[in-house]
Amino acid sequence: MKDRPDAYYWKPNILVFACNWCTYQGADLAGSLRYSYPTSVNIIRVPCSGRVEPEFIVEALKKGADAVFVGGCHPGDCHYKEGNFKAVRRFNLLKRVLTSMGVEPERVRFDWISGSEGKRFAEVMTEFDETIRKIGPNPLGRGGNG
Amino acid sequence: MAEKLKLAYFLAGGCGGCDMAIVDLSESLVDALAHLEVVFWAPTLTDLKYKDLEAMPDKAVDIGLYSGMIRLGEQEHIAKVMRRKCKVLIAYGICAALGGIPGMGNMHTKDELFRTVYFQTYSTDNPDGIAPQTKCVVDGKYELTLPEFYGYVRPLHHVVDVDYFVGGCPPHHTFVGKILEAILTGDLPPAGSWITGGKSACDVCERNPAARGQERESIKTVKRTIDGTPEEGKCLLQQGYLCLGPLTQGDCGSLCPKVDIPCRGCGGPIPGVKDFGLRAISAIAGLLEKEALVDQIPSPVKLFYRYSLPGSLLGKKAVRSENAEEDRNQPDDKA
Numbered sequence: 001m002k003d004r005p006d007a008y009y010w011k012p013n014i015l016v017f018a019c020n021w022c023t024y025q026g027a028d029l030a031g032s033l034r035y036s037y038p039t040s041v042n043i044i045r046v047p048c049s050g051r052v053e054p055e056f057i058v059e060a061l062k063k064g065a066d067a068v069f070v071g072g073c074h075p076g077d078c079h080y081k082e083g084n085f086k087a088v089r090r091f092n093l094l095k096r097v098l099t100s101m102g103v104e105p106e107r108v109r110f111d112w113i114s115g116s117e118g119k120r121f122a123e124v125m126t127e128f129d130e131t132i133r134k135i136g137p138n139p140l141g142r143g144g145n146g
Numbered sequence: 147m148a149e150k151l152k153l154a155y156f157l158a159g160g161c162g163g164c165d166m167a168i169v170d171l172s173e174s175l176v177d178a179l180a181h182l183e184v185v186f187w188a189p190t191l192t193d194l195k196y197k198d199l200e201a202m203p204d205k206a207v208d209i210g211l212y213s214g215m216i217r218l219g220e221q222e223h224i225a226k227v228m229r230r231k232c233k234v235l236i237a238y239g240i241c242a243a244l245g246g247i248p249g250m251g252n253m254h255t256k257d258e259l260f261r262t263v264y265f266q267t268y269s270t271d272n273p274d275g276i277a278p279q280t281k282c283v284v285d286g287k288y289e290l291t292l293p294e295f296y297g298y299v300r301p302l303h304h305v306v307d308v309d310y311f312v313g314g315c316p317p318h319h320t321f322v323g324k325i326l327e328a329i330l331t332g333d334l335p336p337a338g339s340w341i342t343g344g345k346s347a348c349d350v351c352e353r354n355p356a357a358r359g360q361e362r363e364s365i366k367t368v369k370r371t372i373d374g375t376p377e378e379g380k381c382l383l384q385q386g387y388l389c390l391g392p393l394t395q396g397d398c399g400s401l402c403p404k405v406d407i408p409c410r411g412c413g414g415p416i417p418g419v420k421d422f423g424l425r426a427i428s429a430i431a432g433l434l435e436k437e438a439l440v441d442q443i444p445s446p447v448k449l450f451y452r453y454s455l456p457g458s459l460l461g462k463k464a465v466r467s468e469n470a471e472e473d474r475n476q477p478d479d480k481a
Contacts, residue, residue: 054424058459089431092440097427100253100447102464139464 012066012132016043016125017052021079022114023071029118037125040132041069049073049110050083054094057108061098066138067107069128071121074112084112103140106131151208151330154186154199155238156228158221159248159299160214163316164239165190170319171326178326200227207231209329211238215245215456216300219280220293229306234329236310236341237302240412243311243340244422245456249299252455252462253447256297301457311340313395313414315453321397339417340395346416347391347409351400353381364435368442376406383408383433388449392429393419412453421459423451 018024024045030037046052049072057068070091072084091110099105109128113121157165165187168175184192185207186199210232216222229235237243245252251259260277264270280294302308312325325341328334335341348354355362362384369386376382382389382403389408391400395416402409415422427450434440443449451458 054427055421055459058421058424062459085437086432089434089437089440090428092437093427093431093443093446094424096440096443097423097446097450097460100445101460101462139466140460 010133010137012040012129012137013064014038014040014042014067014069014125014129014132015060015065016041016069016071017046017049017056018043019049019072019079019084020045020047022073022077022112023049023121025115026071026113026117026121029115030122031118033118035119035122037122038129040129041125048078048080048083049087050078050080050085052087052091054090057091057094058098061103061107061138061140064138064141066141067109067128067132069108069125070110071113072110074114077114103138104135106135107138150181150183152185152206153182153209153211154207154228154232155184155191155211156186156188156213156224157190158212158214158224158242159217160239160241160246162190164213164241164314167239167314167316167319167322171323174323178323178330181330182326196224196227199224199231202231204230205233208233210235212236212242212302213239215241215248216302216305217248217251217296217298218293219296222296222305223293225302225305234309234334235302235306236312237308238312239317240313240315240414240453242302243313243414243457244454245299245301246315246412246453249301249454249456250448250452252299255463255465256295298462299456304456309337310334311414313340313342313412314398315412318398318401320399324397340414342395342414342417343397344417345396347394347396347398347400347403347413350396351381351391351403353379353403355381355384365430365433365439366435368434368439370444371408382406388430388443390426390430390450393422393425410452411450414454422454423447423458423460426450 018027024043027043049070052070060068070087072087073079075084078084088110095105095108098108111124113124171178186192186194188194210228212225212228212235214221216225240246241248264272264277265275278292278295281289281291283289314321328341365383365386367386368388371387376385376387387408389403390411391403391409393416394409394411395413398413411422411426415425419425431440456462
C-alpha cells in the first residue's frame with residue numbers, strides 16, 4: 001500500500017450542505033439521470049442555504065471533513081426570497097476568517113446549483129473532489145474528535 | 147457572624163485590569179471584606195508565594211478567582227494547584243474565560259512569534275540567535291530556569307475544570323459587586339455556566355432602535371472607528387460601525403456605545419452562543435446590504451475574535467504538521 005502514490009488511496013471526506021429546493025433536487029436529478037460523482041461526497045439536506053451557520057462549517061472541518069460545500073438556489077430563486085443572499089455573505093466572510101487562520105480557501109466552496117442542473121451538480125462535485133485530492137487532508141481535523 | 151469565606155486570586159496571562167476591577171469596588175469592597183478572607187492573591191495584592199498556596203490542604207479555599215490566559219508552564223501549574231485547593235474555581239475576566247486580547251497570539255505559531263520578537267525586529271540585537279530556554283547554566287554552576295512557553299494560548303477551562311465563567315475586560319465593578327454578592331449569598335447558577343444577567347449589550351443600549359420605536363435598517367457602509375463621528379443616539383451598526391453588541395453580554399451596561407465606541411465583545415457571548423466569532427460573522431454578514439461590503443471589513447479575525455479566539459472552535463492557526471503524509475496513508479475502502 002505505502003508505495004502507491006498518495007492520491008491513489010487517500011479519499012477525501014467532503015460534506016455538502018444542499019438546499020432542499022435547489023441543490024438537493026439537483027443531486028437527486030443527477031442520480032435519476034445516472035450521472036456519476038465521487039463517493040467522497042456526503043450530502044446533508046438543509047431547508048435553505050441560509051440555514052447553514054458558520055458553526056456548521058467549522059464544526060464539520062474540526063470533526064473530520066476535508067472540505068465543505070454549500071449549495072444554494074441561484075440569485076432570485078430562493079424559496080425564502082433572500083436566504084441565499086444571507087448565506088453567501090456569511091460564507092464569504094467566514095472564508096476570509098478561515099484563510100487568516102491557516103485553512104486553504106479552496107477547502108470551502110459556495111455555489112448556486114438549481115434543481116434542473118443535475119449534470120452541473122455531478123461536474124461541480126467531480127471538480128471539487130479533484131481539487132481537494134490535490135491539496136490533501138485538512139489540517140484542522142487532526143486532534144479533533146471526529 | 148458566620149465564618150469568613152476564603153478567597154484566592156491569581157493573575158496569569160493578563161494585564162491586572164481584572165484585579166483593578168475588584169479594587170474599584172471601593173467602599174463596597176470594605177463591606178465585602180467583612181465576609182471574605184483573602185488567603186492568596188498573587189502577584190499583585192499580597193506577598194504570599196506559590197509555596198504558601200501549595201502548602202494549603204486540598205479544598206481549603208472556598209472561592210478561587212483565576213484571571214488571565216494560560217501560555218506559560220507556570221500559569222498552567224498554578225491553575226492546577228488552584229483547582230486542587232479551591233472548592234469553586236471561577237474563570238474571572240474574558241482572558242481566563244476565552245483567551246482575551248493575548249489570545250489573538252493564536253493567529254500565529256510559536257515559531258512565528260519567536261522569529262519576530264527575538265530575531266527580526268529592527269531594534270533586536272541578538273547576534274547569537276538565542277531564543278528563550280527553559281534552563282540555562284550561568285557561570286558554569288548556577289542553573290536558572292524559566293517557565294516553558296507553550297505553542298498556543300489556552301483559556302482556563304482547557305487546562306482544568308472550571309465552575310463559573312465571568313466575562314468582561316475587565317468586568318465592570320458594579321457587576322463584580324453583584325458577583326461577590328451572589329457568591330456570598332450562594333445564589334449561583336448551575337456549575338459550568340457563565341455568571342451573567344443574560345441580556346445582550348443591545349438590550350441595555352440607549353441607541354437600540356427597538357427601544358426608540360424605530361425600524362431596524364441594514365448596514366449600508368462599513369466604517370472604522372476612526373472614520374467620522376457617529377450620530378448621537380443612533381444605533382452604531384446602522385451607521386456602519388461594526389458593533390458586536392447583539393451577541394455580547396450586557397452586564398457592562400453597554401458603556402462603550404455610550405461614548406461612540408462600538409462594542410467589541412469583551413463581555414463574552416450571550417447564553418446560547420457556542421462560538422462568539424462565528425455567530426458574529428453570521429449576525430453582521432446577515433445585516434449587510436450589499437455583498438461587496440463583506441470585503442470592506444478590515445481584518446475579520448481580529449474584529450470578530452478579538453477576545454475569544456483560543457476558546458473558539460477554530461482555536462488556533464491551522465498548521466500542516468510533518469505527519470501530514472501519515473494521514474494520507476489511510477487506505478481507501480475501495481483500494
